[in-house]
Amino acid sequence: MNWVQLAYEYLVGGLFFGVTLFLCFRAGAAQRSNWSDRRTLIISLLGLAGYFAVHLGWILAASA
Amino acid sequence: MNVAYGQTIDYVIVVVYFVLILGFGSLFGRYTKSTRDFFFSGQRFSWWLIAFSCVATVVGSYSFIKYAAAGYRYGLSSTMSYLNDWFLVPLFMLGWLPIIYYSRVTSIPEYFEKRFSRPTRVMAVIFILVYLTGYIGINLYTLGVAMNAIIPAFGVFQWAGMIAVIAAIYVTFGGQTAVIMTDLAQGFLLLGAGVLLLYLGIRYLGQHNGQGLSGLAAFWQGLSVEHRLPYSGLSSPEKFPMAGIFWQDLFGSSMFFYFANQGLIMRFLAVKSVAEGRKAIIAVVLFLMPLAALSVGNAGWVGRSMASFGLIPANTEPNQIFMVVAELVARPGVFGLILAALTAALMSTVDTLINAVSAIAVNDIWRPFVAPGRSDGHYLAAARVSSIVFTILGLVLVPLYMSFESIYVAHGAFTAAISPPIIVVVVLGILWKRFSPVAAFLTLLLGGFLVGLSLSFPDLIAPLADFHGMEPGTGYNYMRALYGFLVCSAVGVGASLVWPHKDPASIRGLWVGGIQQARRMFKGSEPNDQEPGLKIRLVLEQGGNAAPNHQDDLPIITMSPDSAQNMKARAGDLVYVADKRWWLGGLRSLHARLAIADGLGKRVLIAAGAIEDSRLNVGEQVLVEKIL
Known part of the structure; x- marks a missing residue:
């Protein structure tokens, strides 16, 4: 099965994703008071969750 | 000996497609009145135009052949290369895109001069110019090889020459607008043809599996569990390990593509606003890249299922699988459409490269160093001439690639050596205020040298490869991106602790902490x-x-x-x-x-x-x- 690969991709990739997102907000590049930045943050997180769900479902479907 | 695929009607469709693209691209000459139009289309376009044209650029020469072969060998995990870019998206949307848009930089080298120093710019110009010119040649060469395999009536160089002439004509007249518009059409064509091929393949499996299964059931059951999974093994097979693909594609190819590819940067500078650019990258990574992965890989998956049902020989050569499946499932005429999509993928990468190298030549050499202070009309003429000159240079490289494999290999090695340092300089430049000009220069020079050294002494990569359980050889090549990322980061961070950084006031708008100021300056x-x-x-x-x-x-x-x-x-x-x-x-x-x-x-x-x-x-x- 692909569980190790799934964990590897989302832990290492997720670390880069999270750190860069955090730095952009901490440095003031994006502001939660700005609607466009707020929307971008939400879409970023939803996109990550969506990709994870697709990969998870894919592994389960392939293994069934 | 080459075997011709298709029939006369298919070749006619390909020729008609060439003529249509040439005419369509040339239409946009009237929209190009300044260098801003030629390179950035006047910064006016909607997200969907940019998104589709980006995908046409990503799906480049040989993608259909390469990923269909990977799909045939390794199953659905051939999609790995296209489905891991989302991790980069926040930094692109919130950091890099606002920086390049609001600070009005026109190229990576120009960003390097503003953010760091002129020597860093000069070094980047040399790196990128050699890379782009060689890459035009490689694309024309691979394109010639692909087309020659389909229609052997014309040789590799003749095919390369024909495509080069067509692309050069519409890029020279229409600039970025022609590139975006033709890439939009080519993006639709290649994605549409890919989906059509999957539909036809599944339908064929339904009609011929001999067990009464529906097409979809036959497709799925024809794949082993291993071929259905989204990932290959972490360190196996040797030529397609998941960890290797992850590092090479995500932190090598994709990061270079989104953060250092001049053609892509120009594409995102052509959008009407930063918000529109964000929509474009979301559409690309979230929707169009998965569609592209399906389009380029499905012939291999269908081929694997067909082999399971004995519909094609099990020992079919993977590099031939795209053509074998396409010709088997598509009627004459439809096959021609699929051939046109193949050439669309090839041409839409070459036109972007020609426009990009022209931008570097004019904005980073001609304008600042050779003929400063001239009229915009002068620089527009220089842009058009340089488009032609660099296309010819790329074409001249084709026979060299054909005759001397060492040159082809040398360009690959050069690209492998320069990619990590450029990526690290961009990323540290975006994120870290204290990243100093001397550190950036040393990262390019020393980082590039250290990555180059690993090509001669692969054992330098051994600790990283061993950690992931990879064997020497291909495994080391895959882990070179991670090695490059680490050594270049070490050089950059280390040097920044020794040499002073620039006054923050002088880098406003050029790192994430200065974007709000850049927005004020822009407006x-x-x-x-x-x-x-x-x-x-x-x-x-x-x-x-x-x-x-x-x-x-x-x-x-x-x-x-x-x-x-x-x-x-x-x-x-x-x-x-x-x-x-x-x-x-x-x-x-x-x-x-x-x-x-x-x-x-x-x-x-x-x-x-x-x-x-x-x-x-x-x-x-x-x-x-x-x-x-």
């Missing part, structure tokens, strides 16, 4: 985008203030206070006016500054000269929206 006053306003329809009339704003060359548009209120806009805000037909994608549009006057009702006034430049029609409705 010339405090941005007004805390809350969104409506996009409104007004009737365009000629009139109002004819003089451009004193701060920049933007024209002034005048509307009523009610209209401005609906847009949540104030006098002096940046606004965007476009033809009401959304499907033009901003082809007829302009950016302007807002003025407010009573008594205009549902009308908007724009000076005659600006209307002429934007190709908007007086008396018709236009869409107006606030940008900043």
